[in-house]
Amino acid sequence: MSVNEHRPQPAEKKFESLEYTDEHSRTFVFGDEDHTLGNSLRHVLMGRKETRFCGYSVPHPSEPKMNIRLQTSATKPALQVLKDGLHEMVEICDLFDFTLDRAISDYDEQQADSTDERGIH
């Protein structure tokens, strides 16, 4: 077996919720995720009113796992806040996509204008 045949195994579980004390303070374990989602989701969760504490970690680089610790105020359980956060991330992606499309068409227009000008001179 050559080195090229080594493939990292996918995580056993995509999502797991560790229950320690109550539903307002939880550690969520995400399989096959890393800093890409960890840091940005942490940032989104930090901006939510119900969040009292949020942090993420990747316990070991060769383990395909990412942990998010989320503590919320009594108004909403942590799992619900997490779901809200993920929905918010989806919204952010859509917003970015929309803004990008507009920027691209603006740029194309601007390019077309400048070639017109060059044509005249």
Add this chain to the structure above:
Amino acid sequence: MAATRIEAYRVEADQLYESYRSLTLAEVKTVVEHLREKLRIHIVKMDVEEMVFDLIGADASFANALRRILLAEVPSMAIEIVHVFANSSILHDEVLAHRLGLIPILADPAHFEGMLPGPAAEANEHNTLVFELDAAFVLAKGETGRQKDSSNGINTCDASTLKAPTRNVYAKDLVWRPMGEQETRLAERVPQVAHPDILIAKLKPGQRIKVEGWCRKGVGKDHAKYSPVGTASYRLLPSIDFVEPVLGEEADRLVELCPMGVFDIEDLGKGGARGAGRKAVVARPRDCSMCRECVREGPGVDRVRLKRVADHFIFSIESVGTLAPDRVLKDAVRVLREKCTSLLEAIEAEGRGDGGGGKG
């Protein structure tokens, strides 16, 4: 009270917005609400290979997520399996296969399915593209290969050196062989190599390479050959302020000090302040490389303030030539979106108690 402290921490550590600190908790906006107001994208430069754009108003975590996805998680096509039928060149089969794998293949990954994991997965027309390479250097009888004829990739060489001639094998020698319905399905955009002049091997007379390369869809975190970008990076926009104006000869000195040509002279006319006539202004903050030369010594030491705009990213994407950079960027956003939606599904599945698969 502990709760207050943590909330204060949230504000301090994240520093979403300057005005955040004066707001009460009820007034705090979520990240998406903030972005709806503040997110701006301005494209500075865009062509088939490179794209530079300003991402304004977003947080570093989002910019970094995009960058990481661009490098490692946007799918593209590359040769994954090489069947070697003949190889008498000096390159070992493994080295040849590796070189073939790194050649950017111009094919839209959206037209293909990913290969399922495991040994049972079978290659078919929906997940595999086949390229053939058959290159031989055959000399006709009596031919020495030293004549002055450089057509056909043969390097003629000086007879006095007595070295045998070589024939170069290029990426353009890879020929796509359509499988099944592929010919009609991919007619709009025929799969080919992105750069025809990549040198794969050199052959001496009598040597031959006959291989078949099977392309698969993959992502950069599996192997760098799948990465659709050469580089994807961002930096913060430099912001250069004057605490007090730099005038006259000192202004000239400051302009000379800056190796990137960030400063310009503004003519104040004869009657300018202190009769100096000239004033240094920041003309091209984008060119600043943060070398700090302007604040190390000379007139700028206590008058120039070098900072960065915390939410203004200058993002640059350099494509390897298979997908246009704006397309790669759109794919990256889609990947991030899919991460979130698939996780929401996984959470629902976990809630129903059937989630996550194998427990034991």
